[in-house]
Amino acid sequence: MVLIMIIVAFTIPFFVSSRFILHILILCCIWAMAATSMNLIMGYTGQVNLAHGAFFGIGAYSAGLLILKLGIPFWPALILACAITVVLGFLIGLLALRTKGSYFAIGTMCFNVIVTVIIDSWEGLTEGARGLLGIPRPPPIPLPFGKEIAFTSVAANYYLILVSLLLTILVIYRIVHSMMGRSFMAVRGNEELAESLGMNAMKAKLLSFLISTFFAAWAGVLYATYIGFLSPEISDYHVTFELLTFCLIGGLGTMVGPLIGAFILTIISELLHGIAVPRMVAYGFVLIIIMIFLRGGIMGGARMLWLRLGGKGGR
Amino acid sequence: MSGKLLEVQGFCKDFGGLRAIDDLHFYIREGEIFSIIGPNGSGKTTLFNVISGYHAATKGRVTFQSEDITNLKPFTIAQKGIARTFQLTVVFARETVLDNLMVGHRLRIRAGLWGTIFGSHGTREEEKRCRERAEEILEFVELVPQKNIQAGNLTQEAQKRLSIGMALATDPKLLLLDEPTGGVNLKEIRSLISLIERIREKKITICIIEHKMKVAMEMPDRVMVLNYGRKITEGLPGQVSQDQRVIEAYLGKSHAA
Amino acid sequence: MSLFIQQVLNGVMLGSVYSLVALGLTLEYGILHIPNFAHGALYMVGAYLTFLLATYLGFNFWLAMILSMIALGLIGVLVERLVFRPLMLESPLSSFIAAIGLIFIFVDGALNIFGPDFKRFPPTHTQVFHVLGITITFQRIIIVGVTVALIVLLHLFIKKTTMGATIEATAQDREGAQLVGINVKRVRMIVFALGTALAAAAAALISPIHLVHPGMGGPVILKAFVIIILGGMGSLPGAIIGGFIMGLVESLSGGYISTAYNEVFAFAVLVTVLAVRPTGLFGAK
Numbered sequence: 001m002v003l004i005m006i007i008v009a010f011t012i013p014f015f016v017s018s019r020f021i022l023h024i025l026i027l028c029c030i031w032a033m034a035a036t037s038m039n040l041i042m043g044y045t046g047q048v049n050l051a052h053g054a055f056f057g058i059g060a061y062s063a064g065l066l067i068l069k070l071g072i073p074f075w076p077a078l079i080l081a082c083a084i085t086v087v088l089g090f091l092i093g094l095l096a097l098r099t100k101g102s103y104f105a106i107g108t109m110c111f112n113v114i115v116t117v118i119i120d121s122w123e124g125l126t127e128g129a130r131g132l133l134g135i136p137r138p139p140p141i142p143l144p145f146g147k148e149i150a151f152t153s154v155a156a157n158y159y160l161i162l163v164s165l166l167l168t169i170l171v172i173y174r175i176v177h178s179m180m181g182r183s184f185m186a187v188r189g190n191e192e193l194a195e196s197l198g199m200n201a202m203k204a205k206l207l208s209f210l211i212s213t214f215f216a217a218w219a220g221v222l223y224a225t226y227i228g229f230l231s232p233e234i235s236d237y238h239v240t241f242e243l244l245t246f247c248l249i250g251g252l253g254t255m256v257g258p259l260i261g262a263f264i265l266t267i268i269s270e271l272l273h274g275i276a277v278p279r280m281v282a283y284g285f286v287l288i289i290i291m292i293f294l295r296g297g298i299m300g301g302a303r304m305l306w307l308r309l310g311g312k313g314g315r
Numbered sequence: 316m317s318g319k320l321l322e323v324q325g326f327c328k329d330f331g332g333l334r335a336i337d338d339l340h341f342y343i344r345e346g347e348i349f350s351i352i353g354p355n356g357s358g359k360t361t362l363f364n365v366i367s368g369y370h371a372a373t374k375g376r377v378t379f380q381s382e383d384i385t386n387l388k389p390f391t392i393a394q395k396g397i398a399r400t401f402q403l404t405v406v407f408a409r410e411t412v413l414d415n416l417m418v419g420h421r422l423r424i425r426a427g428l429w430g431t432i433f434g435s436h437g438t439r440e441e442e443k444r445c446r447e448r449a450e451e452i453l454e455f456v457e458l459v460p461q462k463n464i465q466a467g468n469l470t471q472e473a474q475k476r477l478s479i480g481m482a483l484a485t486d487p488k489l490l491l492l493d494e495p496t497g498g499v500n501l502k503e504i505r506s507l508i509s510l511i512e513r514i515r516e517k518k519i520t521i522c523i524i525e526h527k528m529k530v531a532m533e534m535p536d537r538v539m540v541l542n543y544g545r546k547i548t549e550g551l552p553g554q555v556s557q558d559q560r561v562i563e564a565y566l567g568k569s570h571a572a
Numbered sequence: 573m574s575l576f577i578q579q580v581l582n583g584v585m586l587g588s589v590y591s592l593v594a595l596g597l598t599l600e601y602g603i604l605h606i607p608n609f610a611h612g613a614l615y616m617v618g619a620y621l622t623f624l625l626a627t628y629l630g631f632n633f634w635l636a637m638i639l640s641m642i643a644l645g646l647i648g649v650l651v652e653r654l655v656f657r658p659l660m661l662e663s664p665l666s667s668f669i670a671a672i673g674l675i676f677i678f679v680d681g682a683l684n685i686f687g688p689d690f691k692r693f694p695p696t697h698t699q700v701f702h703v704l705g706i707t708i709t710f711q712r713i714i715i716v717g718v719t720v721a722l723i724v725l726l727h728l729f730i731k732k733t734t735m736g737a738t739i740e741a742t743a744q745d746r747e748g749a750q751l752v753g754i755n756v757k758r759v760r761m762i763v764f765a766l767g768t769a770l771a772a773a774a775a776a777l778i779s780p781i782h783l784v785h786p787g788m789g790g791p792v793i794l795k796a797f798v799i800i801i802l803g804g805m806g807s808l809p810g811a812i813i814g815g816f817i818m819g820l821v822e823s824l825s826g827g828y829i830s831t832a833y834n835e836v837f838a839f840a841v842l843v844t845v846l847a848v849r850p851t852g853l854f855g856a857k
Contacts, residue, residue: 048665095847102607102664106797107846110839113794117836171432179426179442182418189407196367196401198393198422198485207428241672248669278684284676291670292658 009162013155022154028266029158029165030223035246035258036165037215040172042244043253044181045208046188048101050240051092051108052216054115057235059085059217060224061119064132067225074138074225082217089213090206097205100191112237120232131231135224161222168215173255175211184208245283248290251299260298319378320345320489320520321366321397326375328361328544335361336544339375343489343522344536348515350523352531353541354564359524360402362541363491367399368392379489394422398487400478402494402524408467412458412477415466416449419484448484456480456510472503476510483514490514492523496530508534528565532556540564578707579823585712587819588719589778593792594799594811594818595726596770599763601797602806603743606656606764607664610674611771612793614651617678618644618772619784623691637776641769648768649761657760675789682786691784715777722773723812726766730808739763743806795822798842 013022038052062081066072072080096107119126126132137157140148151157175181183204186194191201224230233239246265251257269279294301322342328335336358343349351359364370366377368389377385384392407415424445430438453459456476461469466477475495482490495511496504511534515521525531531538532552539549542564548555555561593615600608618640625636655674659666699710730736742749742759750756775788782788799818803810818838825837 048668095843099846102668103801103846105607105665105668106794106801107843110794110798110842114836114839114843174432174434178431178438179417179421179424179445180428180431182414183421183426185410186407186418186421189409190405192369192389193401193405193407194418195389196393196399197419197481198390199418200388200390211428241676244669244672278680280676280680281684284673284678284680287673287676288655288670291662291666291673292655295662295666 019154022158024270026158026161028263029161030219031266032259032262033165033168033219034216035243035262037212038243039247039258041208041212045184048105049108050105051111053240054112054235055085055213055216056220059220063221064135064224064230078221081221085217086214093206093209116235133229135228249297251297254299257297257299322378324376327373329373347536348521348534350525350531350535350538352525357541358544363493396488398482398485399491404474404478406466406474406477411463413462416452416484417445419481420445420448452480452483472499489520583820583823585715587816588716589774590818591812591815592770592774593796594815596767597796598800598811599767607668609671612789613675613678614768615771615775616789619775619779622776623784641772644772645765645769648765652764679786693780711780
């Protein structure tokens with residue numbers, strides 16, 4: 001099933017020539033990467049991390065600045081940007097993870113705001129509200145026999161981003177279905193109990209936090225080099241809330257949930273871009289309804305339906 | 316004569332202005348079943364909480380296998396070989412029984428990041444070990460039919476057995492059981508007692524907090540009695556149950572289970 | 573020197589507004605344990621209501637403010653009943669997210685209905701006083717005065733009325749209160765309505781000076797959380813004192829350092845405190 005979907009995903013550019021559709025799919029993939037990584041710390045480790053958008057932004061800006069101001073080529077810049085973000089994430093995480101529950105949520109949200117304000121105000125470094133312009137696409141990858149993969153076409157970018165998304169999903173999937181993943185979920189279930197069983201909760205939370213930060217940064221770098229233009233809004237807490245919405249609507253704590261949420265909502269919002277539909281207002285209602293009636297999001301609802309129809313599952 | 320596994324010396328614990336435990340000395344011998352009894356509020360659970368690292372000792376020392384473990388973090392103490400259950404039974408409600416037991420063994424493996432991501436042989440072996448251990452314990456605590464049920468859906472008594480199983484999954488040398496027979500009926504008490512005996516056969520030292528005198532006297536090799544945070548006596552069950560001070564401490568309370 | 577006094581007075585004015593908002597939030601979060609992140613959005617709604625009543629219906633400022641407070645009280649009752657009551661027994665995360673949903677609805681609703689521009693109140697209370705080389709507008713004095721009055725009223729309500737005692741009892745022990753026959757649901761409703769009404773008052777007071785726009789609740793709510801975490805959840809005095817301190821810090825740092833970073837400063841303080849004492853300044857374990 002999964003294999004079929006991957007094959008379909010790879011062959012899409014062959015029978016879809018519309019740049020617009022590919023563009024939307026690219027955005028979907030970028031947001032799906034960010035949402036999937038957020039799901040690791042929020043859904044599987046149970047920590048309400050509201051600084052995620054900030055790390056997306058830091059990754060994006062780091063890459064943009066490294067490429068534009070220091071002339072560093074794309075691939076090293078990608079690695080460096082992720083590294084910088086993870087280091088910052090480590091410092092922030094070390095501080096923030098000392099708090100729990102709602103305090104952690106508020107604390108990380110404050111960090112998110114701080115980061116956005118800094119990006120906005122430190123004009124010498126980031127060009128502030130004017131934004132960073134002209135971030136180039138990745139340079140061509142040379143192949144044997146004198147050929148190369150050039151990133152001038154939308155399709156080429158699509159593949160790069162699709163591969164990144166699949167790698168993200170693969171890594172997070174492996175983590176979630178491992179003993180490490182089990183300890184994350186133990187911390188989510190009951191931190192005190194997990195500690196009594198010998199698990200270092202702080203270390204687990206920090207590790208989960210850092211992994212999710214890494215992939216958020218990567219998604220940010222892809223965003224920066226694809227769109228080519230950055231402004232402080234991309235690290236704003238609105239971005240964090242949108243990613244949260246994607247995860248919730250799709251189903252927090254499932255692998256597929258963030259993907260569904262990201263794809264559906266990004267497509268909807270891009271299609272309705274021209275129309276003056278208050279999309280955030282709709283998001284708001286949907287969020288509340290989901291919280292009250294359908295806690296597990298679409299995946300949760302699907303699972304309940306599956307069980308109701310007599311499928312196997314818990315007894 | 317087996318050596319001292321756990322020793323508590325000069326131990327005091329204050330909560331704000333209240334001295335919950337005062338100048339406590341005792342030790343637990345390797346391989347024995349040691350029980351701590353006393354009326355409500357005598358400081359039994361507080362003692363467990365400090366031994367297992369949840370509260371800091373105000374004064375005094377806790378030594379385990381000749382190593383000072385006073386004020387270490389709970390997970391470190393678990394790693395050193397002391398496991399516990401809680402008075403209010405807790406399990407991971409969302410996970411299955413088997414998952415609960417598997418994660419109990421997690422502390423004995425590395426589960427490194429790279430091994431996990433790249434699926435290295437070592438990591439796969441580790442997971443297999445956890446699963447095998449979990450299956451063993453599943454049989455031991457007699458929860459095999461409930462293997463794939465969500466832990467939250469178990470009966471109270473089954474949850475107790477599960478939480479004991481999880482503590483066992485950490486491969487402890489010392490097991491602290493906090494009121495294992497709380498809220499269970501007579502028949503279930505029998506089966507819990509037999510479980511505890513079987514744990515002793517595995518050469519695991521056990522320390523039980525008990526409220527019900529009858530249970531607390533049947534199993535253990537030695538008993539210690541606390542009242543208002545102080546030790547009023549300790550010794551063989553037979554002696555302790557005749558001790559006048561102990562009877563006085565329980566005056567007004569029925570001593571039937 | 574006069575700059576300093578000017579900033580201090582400004583700080584006191586800001587502090588009054590923050591106190592009222594923080595009081596409302598501590599009632600909702602500290603006493604009812606509802607992490608009502610949408611408190612700032614409701615504050616904004618209060619501002620718009622007052623603005624509409626004063627501008628389009630030509631109501632007197634005071635009347636507009638009082639009506640807005642009542643209206644927000646009613647909206648608060650609705651929100652509590654429809655959104656937060658069903659989530660009462662779930663983890664706080666659910667309420668937190670539902671509150672975010674409310675924010676989307678109110679803020680983006682306002683954005684769509686009124687547009688992003690700043691709305692200006694018709695000029696009221698613009699008399700200016702010159703005292704000791706400092707300029708004070710009458711509006712600023714009103715803000716502080718009304719705040720003090722409201723705080724006193726709230727205090728009297730809680731300490732001197734039966735309902736106030738009921739609220740205190742419920743705050744201390746919900747189950748115990750139920751056993752004694754207190755209608756906890758009604759108490760929840762009233763406390764929440766009080767909270768939102770206070771937010772409306774704060775908004776009405778500050779709007780003639782700071783103007784009205786859809787995003788006005790954002791910075792305010794984050795600061796309000798900082799205040800109540802630092803001052804102690806559920807502590808009314810903590811909210812008041814914390815509010816004034818926040819106002820003074822913001823005003824002085826804004827005047828002497830830079831306004832861009834003054835939000836950062838407040839959050840940095842919060843983050844530092846939480847790092848040292850993860851349960852807040854007066855939090856218990």
